[in-house]
Amino acid sequence: MRVPTTLNVGSVDLIHPELFRGAPDVRADGERLMRAHLALGCLSTFTCAPYQTAHRPRRGAQIAWGESNAIVFATP
Secondary structure, eight states: OOSOOBOOOOSSOSSOGGGOOSOHHHHHHHHHHHHHHHHHTOBTTOOSOGGGSSOOOOTTOOOOOOOTTHHHHHOO
């Protein structure tokens, strides 16, 4: 990634994948997708509120988010 890129919540808990209670192929595909994003260089925040992490944008920074709750945070 050329700019810091965070990840929204994934479909599998990578720390405890054995707790997933869905179909094995859905679990495997979810884990594969999450690991692919990490391999691309995304930051492993796995949260829909990345502005609450260590990578908080400064006032005036260019941001692009796909989460509706970020509107309140990003709009001064």
